[in-house]
Amino acid sequence: MATAAKRNPARTTLGSALRSIRREREWSLAEMAAKTGLSTSSLSKIENGQRSLTYDKLVELAESLSVDISRLFSAGPVPSGLAHFAGRRSVQREGDGFEIQAGVYTYSYLAYDLMRKRFTPVLMDIHARSIDEFDELVRHEGDEFAYVLEGEVEVHTEIYAPLRLKVGESVFFDSKVGHAYVNAGDGPARILCIGSEAGVRGDGVIQFAQDHLGE
Structure with missing residues (x-):
């Protein structure tokens, strides 16, 4: 669960x-x-x-x-007065953030206390070892950028052949294309993922993975 x-x-x-x-x-x-x-x-x-x-x-x-x-x-x-506050900032300390464990991924949302972000930064620990662990590929509006922080990651999409990325490598793509991340190494795999939903919502919300729990 x-x-x-x-x-x-x-x-x-x-x-x-x-x-x-x-x-x-x-x-x-x-x-x-x-x-x-x-x-x-x-x-x-x-x-x-x-x-x-x-x-x-x-x-x-x-x-x-x-x-x-x-x-x-x-x-x-x-407070409603903070909705469009200029010069705002969010400081992330070790162990802070809003974390969700959801089977194939663990999401640690950064700057989660800020409203109406233009993009959403997330640390993602990739647990899936095979694309077969996904019910379907994920799609959402906007763009997505992923930078590998640890391990090796394989990016699967419905258009391109699987892409293998190592530490220090990254990919930027149209996130309306179905996609999923798989841990392709022997140990843990972690990425910094930054996504946007340009023109859809004003709070920078992005959608990453299907809910494997069901209702």
């Missing part, structure tokens, strides 16, 4: 953020289920840290709740 992991005990989890939204709106689990399309049992598991969601599902959840994606990473409402 995929779970949300947090190295920093004080950091907000998806479950606590979702519970905060539900309490602010004075909704029962059943009422939130009707708004989001998730079952009451799924929502209960998320709130109690027994289940997580991959980023594409977080995007859908944020849209169904009419909140910015960053609201799912914070314990309280974001």
Whole structure:
């Protein structure tokens, strides 16, 4: 089962953020289920840290709740005055970030506290050893850039032959093309992935992998 992991005990989890939204709106689990399309049992598991969601599902959840994606990473409402704040910054410390474990990948989202980013940086640990571990290739609007930090990675797409990348090598591609990353080395594999959804959303949201949990 995929779970949300947090190295920093004080950091907000998806479950606590979702519970905060539900309490602010004075909704029962059943009422939130009707708004989001998730079952009451799924929502209960998320709130109690027994289940997580991959980023594409977080995007859908944020849209169904009419909140910015960053609201799912914070314990309280974001002041509206910060939505277009100039000169903002986000500092990432060792062990910080919003981490989701989802089978084929582990995602560690950087600068997760900033709203309406023009791009989204993510550290991805690649666990899949074969393309057969994916139900389908991932597609989303915008562009994607991947830089290999550790190990060897094979990039599969629906257009090109598999591309092998080593540490220090990178690839930039149109992310509307179906794609997936596979660990092609003997040890761990990690990439820095930067994606955008130009012209689609104002918060820099990107979708990476299908939710292998199902509803």
